[in-house]
Every structure is written in C-alpha cells, then in structure tokens.
Amino acid sequence: MQNVGFVLPQEPEMTDFLPVKNDTFLKALRREPTDYTPVWLMRQAGRYLPEYRATRAKAGSFIHLCTNPQAACEVTLQPLARYPLDAAILFSDILTVPDAMGLGLYFEEGEGPKFQRPIATEKEVQALCVPHMQESLGYVFAAVSTIRQALGGQVPLIGFSGSPWTLVCYMIEGGGSKDFRKIKTMMYKRPDLMHQILEVTTQAVIEYLQAQIQAGAQAVMVFDSWGGILAHQAFQVFSLQYMQRIVQSLPKQVVRKTQAGSHADSFSEQIPSIVFTKGGGLWLDALAATGASAVGVDWTVDLGRARTQIGQQCAIQGNLDPNVLFAKPAHIQAEVAMALQSFGAPSAGSGHVFNLGHGISQFTPPESVSVMVDAVHEYSSRQRMVPT
Amino acid sequence: MQNVGFVLPQEPEMTDFLPVKNDTFLKALRREPTDYTPVWLMRQAGRYLPEYRATRAKAGSFIHLCTNPQAACEVTLQPLARYPLDAAILFSDILTVPDAMGLGLYFEEGEGPKFQRPIATEKEVQALCVPHMQESLGYVFAAVSTIRQALGGQVPLIGFSGSPWTLVCYMIEGGGSKDFRKIKTMMYKRPDLMHQILEVTTQAVIEYLQAQIQAGAQAVMVFDSWGGILAHQAFQVFSLQYMQRIVQSLPKQVVRKTQAGSHADSFSEQIPSIVFTKGGGLWLDALAATGASAVGVDWTVDLGRARTQIGQQCAIQGNLDPNVLFAKPAHIQAEVAMALQSFGAPSAGSGHVFNLGHGISQFTPPESVSVMVDAVHEYSSRQRMVPT
Numbered sequence: 215m216q217n218v219g220f221v222l223p224q225e226p227e228m229t230d231f232l233p234v235k236n237d238t239f240l241k242a243l244r245r246e247p248t249d250y251t252p253v254w255l256m257r258q259a260g261r262y263l264p265e266y267r268a269t270r271a272k273a274g275s276f277i278h279l280c281t282n283p284q285a286a287c288e289v290t291l292q293p294l295a296r297y298p299l300d301a302a303i304l305f306s307d308i309l310t311v312p313d314a315m316g317l318g319l320y321f322e323e324g325e326g327p328k329f330q331r332p333i334a335t336e337k338e339v340q341a342l343c344v345p346h347m348q349e350s351l352g353y354v355f356a357a358v359s360t361i362r363q364a365l366g367g368q369v370p371l372i373g374f375s376g377s378p379w380t381l382v383c384y385m386i387e388g389g390g391s392k393d394f395r396k397i398k399t400m401m402y403k404r405p406d407l408m409h410q411i412l413e414v415t416t417q418a419v420i421e422y423l424q425a426q427i428q429a430g431a432q433a434v435m436v437f438d439s440w441g442g443i444l445a446h447q448a449f450q451v452f453s454l455q456y457m458q459r460i461v462q463s464l465p466k467q468v469v470r471k472t473q474a475g476s477h478a479d480s481f482s483e484q485i486p487s488i489v490f491t492k493g494g495g496l497w498l499d500a501l502a503a504t505g506a507s508a509v510g511v512d513w514t515v516d517l518g519r520a521r522t523q524i525g526q527q528c529a530i531q532g533n534l535d536p537n538v539l540f541a542k543p544a545h546i547q548a549e550v551a552m553a554l555q556s557f558g559a560p561s562a563g564s565g566h567v568f569n570l571g572h573g574i575s576q577f578t579p580p581e582s583v584s585v586m587v588d589a590v591h592e593y594s595s596r597q598r599m600v601p602t
Numbered sequence: 603m604q605n606v607g608f609v610l611p612q613e614p615e616m617t618d619f620l621p622v623k624n625d626t627f628l629k630a631l632r633r634e635p636t637d638y639t640p641v642w643l644m645r646q647a648g649r650y651l652p653e654y655r656a657t658r659a660k661a662g663s664f665i666h667l668c669t670n671p672q673a674a675c676e677v678t679l680q681p682l683a684r685y686p687l688d689a690a691i692l693f694s695d696i697l698t699v700p701d702a703m704g705l706g707l708y709f710e711e712g713e714g715p716k717f718q719r720p721i722a723t724e725k726e727v728q729a730l731c732v733p734h735m736q737e738s739l740g741y742v743f744a745a746v747s748t749i750r751q752a753l754g755g756q757v758p759l760i761g762f763s764g765s766p767w768t769l770v771c772y773m774i775e776g777g778g779s780k781d782f783r784k785i786k787t788m789m790y791k792r793p794d795l796m797h798q799i800l801e802v803t804t805q806a807v808i809e810y811l812q813a814q815i816q817a818g819a820q821a822v823m824v825f826d827s828w829g830g831i832l833a834h835q836a837f838q839v840f841s842l843q844y845m846q847r848i849v850q851s852l853p854k855q856v857v858r859k860t861q862a863g864s865h866a867d868s869f870s871e872q873i874p875s876i877v878f879t880k881g882g883g884l885w886l887d888a889l890a891a892t893g894a895s896a897v898g899v900d901w902t903v904d905l906g907r908a909r910t911q912i913g914q915q916c917a918i919q920g921n922l923d924p925n926v927l928f929a930k931p932a933h934i935q936a937e938v939a940m941a942l943q944s945f946g947a948p949s950a951g952s953g954h955v956f957n958l959g960h961g962i963s964q965f966t967p968p969e970s971v972s973v974m975v976d977a978v979h980e981y982s983s984r985q986r987m988v989p990t
Contacts, residue, residue, distance in 0.1 A: 395925060535836070540787040
C-alpha cells in the first residue's frame with residue numbers, strides 16, 4: 215500500500231497526549247474494580263455504519279482509508295460518536311505487515327484481502343526480512359497519533375496486529391482459504407521453513423506494535439484469527455509460542471510527554487495486551503500463560519467456565535455471537551444479561567471486557583449496537599449493586 | 603434425487619447377513635479390549651482414489667453414485683480393497699433427508715451441495731413433514747443392504763446421517779455459508795420456528811437411521827458438521843438435545859436372520875452410535891452424556907485430555923488433521939504415534955477408534971493413507987505389548 219499524500223508526524227515520542235478520562239477498559243484489563251463492565255466491538259468502525267460507508271465512498275477505497283491518517287481517524291471515531299463505547303481501536307488492515315514485507319496487498323470488490331506475491335518457494339522464504347517500520351508503515355503510526363490526539367483522552371486507543379501464524383496463513387495461501395492446504399502442507403512437510411517465516415514475521419510484529427505504542431496506543435491486541443485451524447500440538451508450536459514472545463517483548467509501561475501548560479512534564483501509562491485466538495477455547499490455559507493482560511474468547515466459550523479456569527490469571531474479553539445483533543431488542547438484552555450472569559459478579563482479581571466473539575457483521579442494524587452497549591452498561595452496573 | 607432404475611430389495615429384515623469377522627471397530631466402541639486400535643477414515647470412499655474417479659465418471663455424476671445401490675456399493679468397497687481398514691461406511695450424501703422432504707438437492711461442479719427450494723417463510727416451515735422413508739429414501743436402504751451383502755462380514759458397515767442442526771443449516775441457508783446469518787437470524791429471532799423445523803427433521807433422522815439399521819447397518823454415526831458455529835448455550839438447545847433424542851431413540855440391539863444353511867436361524871447385533879460435532883471440543887462432556895457409544899473429536903482436541911474427561915463414559919473417535927497426509931511418510935508415522943501416545947495405553951473401560959478429525963482431502967496422495975493405516979495398526983499393537 216502507498217501513503218496517500220500525508221506528512222509523517224515528528225518523532226512520535228514528542229507528541230503531546232492527554233491521560234485518559236474513561237479508564238474503565240484499562241482498569242478491567244488490570245483486573246481492578248470498575249463501576250460497570252466496559253464494552254467495545256471488534257470491527258466497530260465498519261460497513262454497518264452509514265457514516266463509514268459515506269467516508270469510504272469519499273476516500274475511494276478501503277486502502278485509502280487505511281493509508282490516510284485523517285480518514286483512518288475519522289472512521290475510528292465514528293462509532294464513538296454514536297455509542298458510549300469504552301475504547302477506540304485503530305482503523306487499519308490486519309495485513310499491513312506482510313504488505314510492508316513486499317507481498318503486495320490488494321482487495322477485489324466483495325472478496326477478502328489477497329497478495330500479489332504469496333510465498334511459494336524456499337528462495338522466497340529466505341528473502342523475507344523485517345521491513346523498516348517508519349518507511350513502510352509510517353502511515354499506521356501517523357494514524358495512531360492522529361487518533362489519539364483527536365480522542366483527547368475520551369477513551370483509550372487500542373493498537374493491534376495479526377498474530378504471526380495468522381499473517382503467515384495469508385502470506386502462503388495468498389488470501390483466505392477453506393482448507394489451508396498450502397500452509398499446512400508446508401507446516402507438516404517443512405516445519406523448518408515454517409519456523410523461519412514465523413521468526414521473521416514475529417520480529418516484524420514486535421517492532422510494529424512497539425511503534426504503535428510509541429505513537430500513542432494505550433493497549434494492544436493480537437488477533438490470531440486462524441489459530442483455531444491448528445491441531446492441539448501444532449497450535450502450541452506454530453502459533454502460541456510466537457504470540458507469547460510478542461507479549462513478552464512489549465513495554466509494559468511508557469512515559470508520555472504532557473501537553474504544553476499541563477502541571478507536569480510527563481505521565482506514565484501501563485500498556486495492557488490482549489491475545490485472541492478465534493476457536494481457541496480449548497487452549498485458554500495456554501493463552502493465559504503467555505502473560506497477556508487478557509484473553510479474548512469467542513461465543514463457543516462459556517464465560518463462567520473460562521473465568522473459573524483463568525479468571526485470576528488474566529482478564530477475559532468477549533463473547534457475544536455477532537448474529538445476536540439480528541435479534542429483537544428484548545432478545546439482545548437477554549443475551550447480554552446471560553453473558554454477564556455467566557461471567558458472574560465482579561470480584562477482586564478478575565476482569566471482564568464485554569465484546570463480540572468476532573467482528574461485527576456488515577449487515578447489523580446500527581440500533582442493535584445501541585441496545586447491546588446500553589444493556590451491558592446497565593445490567594453490569596446493577597450487578598455491582600447486588601450484594602454477592 | 604431420483605432413483606436411477608433399480609428394484610428395491612424385499613423387506614430388509616428378510617435379507618440374510620453374515621456376522622462380522624473383524625469386529626475390532628465394534629469392540630472398541632463397546633470399550634472392550636482389542637489387539638490394536640481400529641481405524642477408518644471419514645470420506646474414505648472419495649475423490650482422492652483414482653478408482654473412485656473412474657466409477658464416478660462412468661456413473662456420470664455424484665447423484666447417480668448415491669442413488670444407484672450397485673454404484674454406491676462399488677465405491678464403498680474401493681478403499682477396503684486398498685487398505686486394511688476396520689470399517690466401511692455407507693457411500694451417500696449428508697443431505698438425502700432434506701432432499702426427500704422436497705427441497706430439491708443439486709450440485710454445481712466445483713461447489714458444495716445446494717437446495718433449489720430452501721426454507722424461507724413461516725408457511726414453508728409449517729409445510730415441512732417427515733418423508734415416507736421407503737418411498738423417498740429406499741435407494742439408501744437398498745445401498746446399505748447391497749453393501750452389507752457384498753462385505754460378506756469382512757468388516758462392519760457404518761450407516762450415517764447429518765445431525766438435525768446441520769441439516770437445517772443447509773435447509774435454511776440453501777447451501778454452505780460463511781457467516782450462517784440466515785439460520786442464526788431465525789434462531790435468535792424466532793426460536794419457536796427453529797425448534798419446529800428441528801422437531802420434524804429429528805423425527806425424519808430417527809426413522810432414517812432406524813431404516814438403515816434394519817437394512818443392515820452395524821453402527822451409526824451422526825455428523826454435526828455445523829454444531830461448532832453455535833454459541834455455548836445455543837449448542838445445547840439447538841443441536842445437542844436433538845442428537846441426544848436420536849441416540850436414545852435408536853435400537854441398541856437387532857436380530858438378524860442368518861444365511862440359508864447356517865447352523866442358527868438368527869443372531870443378534872448390538873448397534874453402537876457415534877456423535878461427532880466438528881469444533882465441539884469444548885462440549886465433550888455434554889456429547890458423552892447423550893448416551894452415544896462414542897464421541898468423535900477433531901484435531902483441536904488433545905486425545906489424552908479428552909480421555910481423562912470422558913474416557914470411562916464412552917469411546918473416542920479421531921483425530922488426525924487430514925493435512926498430515928500431505929507430509930512425508932516418516933512424519934505421518936510420527937503424527938500417528940503422537941496421537942496414539944496422547945490417548946495412551948489401552949485400559950479397561952476406555953476405547954479408541956482412530957480416524958481423521960474431518961473428511962479426507964480430495965488432494966491426498968493415496969500412498970499416505972496406506973502409511974497412516976499401517977502405522978496405526980503397528981504402533982497400537984506394540985503399545986499393547988508394553989507393560990503399562
């Protein structure tokens with residue numbers, strides 16, 4: 215992807231930021247008491263919103279939205295103007311890193327992302343290297359800083375990356391896949407090559423997330439969208455260990471300069487991390503052991519069971535089926551209540567961030583999101599008033 | 603689908619059958635000691651075999667293979683001629699029942715199955731009824747009897763059906779789906795209608811499997827291919843309870859007439875059942891509690907953990923990633939050994955049937971299956987020699 219006519223900001227660490235006002239999301243990730251359960255939605259800035267479709271039409275393409283920091287900022291803020299969400303998430307594509315590695319990301323109307331030059335030979339594996347972050351991905355970090363400034367401390371900004379395994383799935387398959395035959399053939403036939411690609415990609419993801427944090431991200435999330443296609447043993451070896459390395463390589467705390475005129479020169483921020491393996495419900499123990507602040511879970515997971523299993527080790531994020539948002543308001547409220555009941559009343563040492571179990575569908579009625587977000591806030595506030 | 607010029611056999615219960623010679627598969631399902639771990643493969647009669655492709659080309663289409671008992675018998679036996687498999691499985695399509703309910707099954711080259719008349723309105727739901735088994739599905743029962751006769755007792759014959767939830771997914775989506783939006787919208791919006799369709803379909807599946815058993819099937823399997831897309835709670839309500847009803851409605855034992863000249867007039871056969879929810883690894887307890895003889899598991903499940911969880915309640919079937927068959931022979935052998943080690947040494951009250959975690963890929967080299975089957979037999983025989 216090419217930058218679309220914007221000037222990179224000065225050194226990101228020089229940017230002045232405001233501390234966050236609504237820190238419910240960050241508190242939940244730190245497993246500190248909160249007044250209610252914070253909520254945000256995966257893909258909350260997206261096609262289900264008419265204002266998103268308008269901005270996208272104006273920008274001309276999805277790629278233009280991603281590469282233009284002002285446009286990325288605009289769409290990132292759209293859902294926050296509509297709903298009292300407790301976090302913003304950087305608007306970007308999951309495949310920016312392999313694109314920066316030279317694979318040539320492109321989109322065909324109505325289809326998922328694809329690569330012009332997928333990895334097919336050993337020579338191509340050997341040629342892979344970690345891209346220069348500012349040169350090739352500066353537009354992402356510029357978007358992070360722009361959004362953080364525009365948020366003005368309203369809610370925290372989440373940065374993100376695909377997991378190495380998930381990125382490599384796309385890099386080898388060249389796009390989405392039904393059976394992941396190419397990557398699995400390489401994995402089972404040439405595990406050495408597979409690890410070589412994963413090593414380079416992991417290093418790139420670490421630098422990518424570090425730069426996002428430096429640019430202003432207040433939390434980071436690693437999306438392991440395709441970890442769930444792996445066999446039990448293979449998941450540990452080909453996905454989990456690399457996510458663990460990422461989590462452990464990121465700064466846990468950063469110092470930010472304050473805006474001119476503030477009463478102090480700087481303030482420090484903890485940077486929590488979230489790992490999310492779609493279809494990874496069987497591996498929650500292992501995911502919690504990565505050291506991440508939270509584990510994301512999809513709707514196949516019972517939140518109560520997940521909490522019993524890992525609740526004291528890290529926070530849990532999830533997990534409504536996005537299709538619940540096609541139901542009537544009363545049913546959406548009932549499903550929200552059921553999820554919150556299943557997690558149970560808050561207690562010391564546990565934390566829950568409400569979310570969907572996967573990205574919101576483009577066909578979702580925007581009113582449904584309103585119903586859901588309000589239900590989360592109201593029901594979880596009441597939960598905290600009841601003596602347990 | 604239309605029957606393609608064949609005569610229905612006499613009353614199935616009059617057909618003379620031989621008792622089975624190699625009963626390793628049935629013993630494992632009953633959790634009795636076996637000399638080795640029995641093995642068969644989901645979709646073992648299929649496109650990866652050149653002889654299958656030849657028969658299919660001769661038949662003209664997949665539908666002709668399914669509806670012609672002689673052709674269905676021929677392809678069912680093909681993998682048994684190549685490999686020392688421990689069970690045969692009826693060659694048929696998963697969607698014969700909704701087709702018999704009038705939805706109009708068809709196939710387009712290179713795509714999955716589709717329905718001409720998917721269920722879209724409440725009126726269409728009300729109009730659904732259980733089809734007359736012999737009239738509309740007689741070709742399936744004729745295939746079962748023909749195959750059982752042709753097997754001559756070599757190995758047991760497995761009959762099968764899709765689970766009600768899985769059939770209804772196709773009936774409402776009209777084919778495969780990425781997001782299952784139609785069926786989930788109906789499920790969350792009109793659970794009453796959803797249960798109505800599931801009721802009719804469940805009754806049809808019960809009669810369908812009963813007739814297969816009567817026609818000679820020695821075990822039955824329920825494929826819940828799409829149960830794994832459901833949320834934790836929804837799985838119990840919309841898939842599991844209907845599978846449980848099926849398992850509990852099937853005869854556990856049948857009496858067969860013997861062939862003329864045998865020393866006894868009849869013999870009795872126990873009919874074990876297997877339930878398999880793809881992506882259902884989180885719900886093994888619940889699946890085991892259906893009363894099925896075995897629970898099938900996909901490759902995301904650790905066999906050792908599954909055995910600890912449910913091993914004394916029922917047998918376990920699975921679970922190699924079909925993509926392992928793209929690896930080199932030594933690696934296939936290592937993966938087989940790892941799976942058998944993970945399950946652990948046999949012990950009283952536990953049973954394991956080796957299988958893939960999903961249907962075999964059409965691109966599989968046939969030699970790989972040989973390597974896998976031999977490795978299962980050899981390694982598991984050795985496992986039984988080592989004192990534990």
